[in-house]
Amino acid sequence: MENELKQLIIDTLDLEDISVDDIDSQAPLFNDGLGLDSIDALELGLAIRKKYDVKIDADKEDVVKIFSSVSTLAEYIQAARG
């Protein structure tokens, strides 16, 4: 799941020079870590909805936590799909 998600991130966000192995599952996706921004968050949210049929509400309190790393994102998607 985590690797699949990493590939989705790379393809969706045009991260041409990055491979699945370059993304640390525990590292922050936004700002410091991979350096992604708020537009990327929206784009990724859309891609996740399309691929997994899981909607991540932007006004949810724990949205920052969900998006904090590949690992937390994968956990959330798996839990939401049941």
Place this chain on the structure above:
Amino acid sequence: MNIDFVLRNWNAWAPGISRHEDWRNWHEHQTFAQAEKAAIPITVPKILQRRLSPLARAVFNAADGCIDSDKSLPIVFSSAHGEVNKSLEMLKSMQKGEEVSPTAFSLSVHNAISGLFSIAYDYHQEITVIAPGQDGIAPAFVEALGLLQEHHSEVLIVLYDEPLSDFYPSLPFALNAPAICALALKVSLTGSGLPLRFCRTPAHRDDGEQALQILSFIKFLVADDKALVLGNHRHSWEWYKK
């Protein structure tokens, strides 16, 4: 009313053409290379490079040669159609019932390229983006010369456009350039450079929209012509080498 100013420096990019010498050669042959993309200046952070369209790359390439290291110039961007080809792609995907990409939307608005520029260069000066419609390149000069009158010592003008998708019927208007082109002009009221005079003329003409006028202005810069008049059926403007 005449306004005198000095063209301190200029830099332009089109496929296969970037140095002043290239533009002088182009003036004789008037052809462009096919489908070449502008190099991305090294200042642009890697993570932002993926957001640069071919038009944005042309703009960055032209402007990069004219901005100072202290980034103190206000910038006036001007484009007739901006990234309208991106908007067309979004409309097509909506027609197919697909959801619109937030990234594509954010990069399709008229100030998208100037926004990317300010982020990539950490640029905090005043930035204006003009959509001059049928008035061509003159409104950008009016804006820039106004800023100079407000005591900015130098202003950067960046004119850019790309060919429109043939989805849009352009006739009877002359608005389509043969290639992507971006022209950066650093202007001031005093100092060394090419002294120019800018004024309105009563002539009624049809010199096409900005995409064509950018090339006319570059021709004027590299040729021996003393004056350039550009206008439409409503009003015209003259640039004169003093």
